[in-house]
Amino acid sequence: MRKCWDNSKSAAGDAPMEPNDLRPVPASVFLGGVQIAPATVLAPMAGVTDTVFRRFIRNLSGCGLIMTEFTSADGVLRAKDRKAKRYLHFYEDEHPISAQLFGSNPDVMAEAAKMVEGLGFDLVDLNLGCPAKKVVKCNGGSGLLRDLPAIGKIFEAVRAAVKIPFTVKFRAGWNDQEIVCVELAKMAEACGLGAVALHARTREQGYSGNARWEWISAIKDAVKIPVIGNGDIRTPEDACAMVTQTGCDAVMIGRTAASNPWIFRQVAQYTATGRYDQPAESDRYEMIRTYFSMLIEEQFPDASGKMKQFASWFTHGVPGGAALRKTIYEAREASEILKRVEEFFEARLGVAAATTQ
Secondary structure, three states, rough: OHHHHHOOOOOOOOOOOOOOOOOOOOOEEEEEOOOEEEOOOEOOOOEEEEEEHHHHHHHOOOOOEEOOOEEEEHHHHHHOOHHHHOOOOOOOHHOOOOEEEOOOOOOHHHHHHHHHHHHHOEEEEEEEEEOOOOHHHHOOOHHHHHHHHHHHHHHHHHHHHHHOOOEEEEEEEOOOOOOOOHHHHHHHHHOOOOEEEOOOOOOOOOOOOOOOHHHHHHHHOOOOOEEEEOOEEEHHHHHHHHHHHOOOOOOEEEHHHHHHOOHHHHHHHHHOOOOOOOOOOHHHHHHHHHHHHHHOOOOOHHHHHHHHHHHHHHOOOOOOHHHHHHHHHOOHHHHHHHHHHHHHHHHHHOOHHHHOO
């Protein structure tokens, strides 16, 4: 799906956009006092954006801001919560980096934000977008979208608690009958937040259907703080189309980054030159081997499970990828998985693979 070809120039039904009509993704954006350059953001994704994946994306270049997995504010305050500690672990080469928190208690959120600031994060973000039932039933994530006064109290408490920029990522509303994104964005601006990010779907949609970019436009028209657009960016053309159609100040990319980690570099190339490189099979081999090696070096908990999780994304489009995935799924140890990946590609690429040693 190349969304820039599917969306019209305006709601009036103009002809589909052509490449020459597209505006580039901005070179930079300031979120509070933090400069993000280029104006591209790796979306926070549960089970994906751990420190290994974040550094992996950072090393491929082109991504202006990376974000943690969404982390429970309650968990941050529990000294023995190892999962929260792991989620908030980062290295110096990850800056600028934002920690995303979720929760519904303003005081707890404020204290957790203080801890995040103390850990050295550049920004703190509030999650109002997660549609998972277990999060929503605790009045977290998108569950709060039905209680704007409660969101306002969280905004005020966190803003008063920290000096680093405070942002929020949210969905358009609970469903098509309860769209609150413009009102929520105005409230965020009034409470002193540094930026808003909209995943242009409702909670009811989950990750299905099409993102409604017109909601991003509506927010951009309503507030003066930076607006980050998220949803259905699968190609560099899509990123530029979103900027063109909505006027958003930055673009956020999520699921595409897991299957195409080069997407940020491609967006930067396309913005600068109007073209971008497609990875060769040898590039994909180097990418898989690098990420899997980083998991092993980090001594990541259940590294083999993480490798198997990513195998289906990373091997997409690889000739013979089904056979490779089968050998990966059958392996038990992380080192064995890496060995099978190396054997598979070296058999296919021969001397070309050896030159990447």
